[in-house]
Amino acid sequence: MEHFQQVEPFDYVIFGATGDLTMRKLLPALYNRLRLGQIPDDACIIGAARTELSREAYVARAREALERFLPSDVLSPGLVDRFLARLDYVTLDSSRESTQWDSLTSLFAKAQPDRVRVFYFATAPQLYGSICENLHRYGLITASSRVVLEKPIGTDMATATAINDGVGQYFPEKQIYRIDHYLGKETVQNVLALRFANPLINAAWSAEHIESVQITAAETVGVEGRAAYYDTSGALRDMIQNHLLQVLCLVAMEAPDSLEADAVRNAKLAVLNALRPITEASAATETVRAQYTAGVIGGENVPGYLEELGQPSTTETYAAVRAWVDTPRWKNVPFYIRTAKRSARKVSEIVVTFRPAATTMFGATPASNRLVLRIQPNEGVELRLNVKNPALDVFNLHTADLDASIRMEGGMPFPDSYERLLLDAVRGDPVLFIRRDEVEAAWRWAEPVLDAWKHNTVPMQTYSAGSYGPEQATRLLAEHGDTWHEASE
Numbered sequence: 001m002e003h004f005q006q007v008e009p010f011d012y013v014i015f016g017a018t019g020d021l022t023m024r025k026l027l028p029a030l031y032n033r034l035r036l037g038q039i040p041d042d043a044c045i046i047g048a049a050r051t052e053l054s055r056e057a058y059v060a061r062a063r064e065a066l067e068r069f070l071p072s073d074v075l076s077p078g079l080v081d082r083f084l085a086r087l088d089y090v091t092l093d094s095s096r097e098s099t100q101w102d103s104l105t106s107l108f109a110k111a112q113p114d115r116v117r118v119f120y121f122a123t124a125p126q127l128y129g130s131i132c133e134n135l136h137r138y139g140l141i142t143a144s145s146r147v148v149l150e151k152p153i154g155t156d157m158a159t160a161t162a163i164n165d166g167v168g169q170y171f172p173e174k175q176i177y178r179i180d181h182y183l184g185k186e187t188v189q190n191v192l193a194l195r196f197a198n199p200l201i202n203a204a205w206s207a208e209h210i211e212s213v214q215i216t217a218a219e220t221v222g223v224e225g226r227a228a229y230y231d232t233s234g235a236l237r238d239m240i241q242n243h244l245l246q247v248l249c250l251v252a253m254e255a256p257d258s259l260e261a262d263a264v265r266n267a268k269l270a271v272l273n274a275l276r277p278i279t280e281a282s283a284a285t286e287t288v289r290a291q292y293t294a295g296v297i298g299g300e301n302v303p304g305y306l307e308e309l310g311q312p313s314t315t316e317t318y319a320a321v322r323a324w325v326d327t328p329r330w331k332n333v334p335f336y337i338r339t340a341k342r343s344a345r346k347v348s349e350i351v352v353t354f355r356p357a358a359t360t361m362f363g364a365t366p367a368s369n370r371l372v373l374r375i376q377p378n379e380g381v382e383l384r385l386n387v388k389n390p391a392l393d394v395f396n397l398h399t400a401d402l403d404a405s406i407r408m409e410g411g412m413p414f415p416d417s418y419e420r421l422l423l424d425a426v427r428g429d430p431v432l433f434i435r436r437d438e439v440e441a442a443w444r445w446a447e448p449v450l451d452a453w454k455h456n457t458v459p460m461q462t463y464s465a466g467s468y469g470p471e472q473a474t475r476l477l478a479e480h481g482d483t484w485h486e487a488s489e
């Protein structure tokens with residue numbers, strides 16, 4: 001229950017306080033943690049952005065955001081007022097030297113010097129270096145300060161290195177918290193519990209028993225209001241280089257010695273370093289990229305990506321990769337990773353297909369056992385087993401699924417992943433944040449794929465919005481006799 005206890009008093013400075021991420025995710029997450037009693041009454045949350053706003057005007061925006069983005073049953077007027085009383089705002093161009101920094105400094109002046117300070121960068125990553133430089137210039141970095149970096153950490157290795165160097169000049173690695181909201185998902189963390197707390201599963205977790213692994217994150221939404229960002233990113237940078245590789249790491253890693261941050265991060269890094277490099281030549285056979293065209297989702301006509309964007313683009317909204325982890329545990333086991341915008345269904349899941357029993361006892365080969373870890377929605381674990389078909393006098397098999405839902409007590413919705421992560425930064429627990437060498441190892445693997453795509457070595461396919469993706473992605477698996485697992489309605 002330790003993690004549901006109140007955290008120590010803190011000052012949380014959010015750069016980018018008027019932006020979409022702050023309004024839609026960060027403030028609602030902090031409110032929820034105050035509601036659960038985890039945020040002490042003397043904690044301060046300070047928003048910073050260039051827009052000139054009084055404290056009152058910012059508080060009014062924050063109130064609107066809570067009302068818009070949180071379900072009404074968690075909003076109580078008393079709690080909302082208590083939360084808003086914790087808020088302050090400074091008008092600040094954080095990339096420049098100016099007297100505006102004095103306003104921020106004066107808010108800290110009353111605080112004890114060893115009080116936890118979290119600087120959350122919810123701005124464009126190009127600003128991270130200059131914000132750090134200014135934090136240093138104005139003497140705001142203390143021994144108990146932490147900096148939280150939003151994605152994307154670069155668009156390739158060179159830009160990632162520049163961002164990491166810029167921040168690293170002022171904050172030691174142990175004070176840097178690179179957020180990956182997939183690691184904040186309970187069902188992603190559950191991969192560790194399932195693997196290492198269940199000898200039954202752990203014993204079968206290797207190439208000896210596992211035939212293939214699929215990792216999917218598909219969404220029905222398009223690029224929403226983020227087209228300007230997305231079009232410079234694309235599916236591989238937006239989802240695979242970070243979130244889905246992190247999930248792959250949890251599936252493929254060796255058991256860490258403990259759940260200490262560096263033990264877990266070393267184990268993940270070993271997986272990233274063992275990923276077989278994809279070359280310009282192998283990209284053609286190991287990867288698929290595509291853009292959605294107009295289609296129908298949930299009975300509604302939706303435009304294609306290019307129409308939505310209003311200009312030509314070579315950015316992929318779908319990416320599928322066949323990855324290989326070159327360790328003895330995963331010898332010759334393909335890891336299929338895919339992500340899509342405007343897919344038929346919103347689903348994030350891990351599908352582990354086991355090798356079929358090598359028995360001739362039942363005539364036909366029994367079906368493969370299949371373990372589905374449902375990250376979202378309908379969070380849970382499903383295991384396909386062979387059982388005797390009870391409708392027949394002969395010993396024929398059919399399959400039955402063990403299906404365990406993972407639910408919160410009292411049927412409460414799962415906490416948003418930002419809730420846990422925002423307070424882990426206060427607690428000083430970096431286990432669910434990404435270390436610099438992980439980011440770099442992920443770029444080392446992803447960059448050649450992006451290069452091959454840039455050089456058109458892999459043709460851009462199309463898929464209709466509302467479909468499961470392009471035909472070429474089906475073929476990627478068919479070569480190994482596999483098919484994508486499509487979650488049922």
Ligand SMILES: NC(=O)C1=CN([C@@H]2O[C@H](COP(=O)(O)OP(=O)(O)OC[C@H]3O[C@@H](n4cnc5c(N)ncnc54)[C@H](OP(=O)(O)O)[C@@H]3O)[C@@H](O)[C@H]2O)C=CC1
Nearest residue numbers: 016017018019020021049050051093094095122123150151
């Ligand atoms: N939105 C989302 O769902 C997600 C966003 N992210 C990342 O989070 C970051 C923010 O995204 P998002 O909120 O969507 O972006 P927005 O464009 O909505 O917000 C950007 C924020 O930065 C502020 N800002 C810009 N320049 C400065 C400056 N020089 N000094 C101080 N503040 C500044 C803007 O306010 P003002 O103009 O008033 O200065 C605004 O508050 C990006 O890195 C994005 O990639 C990551 C995951 C999800």
Ligand SMILES: O=C1O[C@H](COP(=O)(O)O)[C@@H](O)[C@H](O)[C@H]1O
Nearest residue numbers: 151181182217219238239243348
């Ligand atoms: O980081 C991102 O994640 C979301 C998907 O997150 P999920 O928790 O809903 O699976 C994605 O829409 C966005 O493009 C990406 O930047």
